[in-house]
Amino acid sequence: xxxxxxxxxxxxxxCSLGATFLLxxxxxxxxxxxASASGALLMPFLLAFVVFSYVGGSTARRLGRTKRLMAxxxxxxxxxxxxxxxxxxxxxxxxxxxYVIIVGAxxxxxxxxxxxxxxxxxxxxxxxxxxxxxxxxxxIGGAFGATxxxxxxxxxxxxxxxxxxxxxxxxxxxxxxxxADHALASGFHFAFLGCAAISIVGFLIAIAAN
Numbered sequence: 001x002x003x004x005x006x007x008x009x010x011x012x013x014x015c016s017l018g019a020t021f022l023l024x025x026x027x028x029x030x031x032x033x034x035a036s037a038s039g040a041l042l043m044p045f046l047l048a049f050v051v052f053s054y055v056g057g058s059t060a061r062r063l064g065r066t067k068r069l070m071a072x073x074x075x076x077x078x079x080x081x082x083x084x085x086x087x088x089x090x091x092x093x094x095x096x097x098x099y100v101i102i103v104g105a106x107x108x109x110x111x112x113x114x115x116x117x118x119x120x121x122x123x124x125x126x127x128x129x130x131x132x133x134x135x136x137x138x139x140i141g142g143a144f145g146a147t148x149x150x151x152x153x154x155x156x157x158x159x160x161x162x163x164x165x166x167x168x169x170x171x172x173x174x175x176x177x178x179x180a181d182h183a184l185a186s187g188f189h190f191a192f193l194g195c196a197a198i199s200i201v202g203f204l205i206a207i208a209a210n
Contacts, residue, residue, distance in 0.1 A: 005118035011202035013141030048104030057112035077106030
């Protein structure tokens with residue numbers, strides 16, 4: 001169970017940090033908002049994460065079990081990310097905000113359950129090791145997630161446009177190149193799909209956990 005918890009911690013962190021990194025870029029590049037406005041548009045994601053972290057911890061404590069809750073949370077996260085992957089430039093702001101809230105809710109719901117699962121799986125003397133292991137895999141997953149989504153967006157953009165853009169020059173190149181809007185949209189589409197795939201892996205891990 002502890003190993004499953006570590007794996008879930010990694011998967012959830014990939015989605016959490018991946019979305020935190022990806023969403024502001026999506027709002028800036030695809031919706032044309034400023035950097036400060038994109039930060040404001042990220043607030044529904046963060047608020048949903050905080051609220052549902054509390055809900056997840058309270059529900060798990062009351063029920064005394066976490067397996068079904070973690071599976072449901074991973075599935076909710078995957079659904080939200082798939083909806084973001086299918087969003088178009090003309091998708092309404094309200095729908096996009098709803099999708100972002102769904103992603104934040106799923107990620108927040110599972111996080112306290114992972115910690116509880118790992119801590120309940122070990123003896124009292126090993127609580128420190130188990131908790132630090134969870135945090136370690138969360139940090140590794142976060143670093144991997146942020147790197148993964150940035151690489152997917154950039155590689156997909158370059159593959160469709162034949163350019164050699166980096167993440168730092170992506171917006172300028174998208175303005176200058178013909179057909180760049182489609183390439184940029186495709187990059188975000190695949191990045192959200194990549195995060196959704198990781199969340200589905202987390203769902204399968206939660207289902208398989210004893």
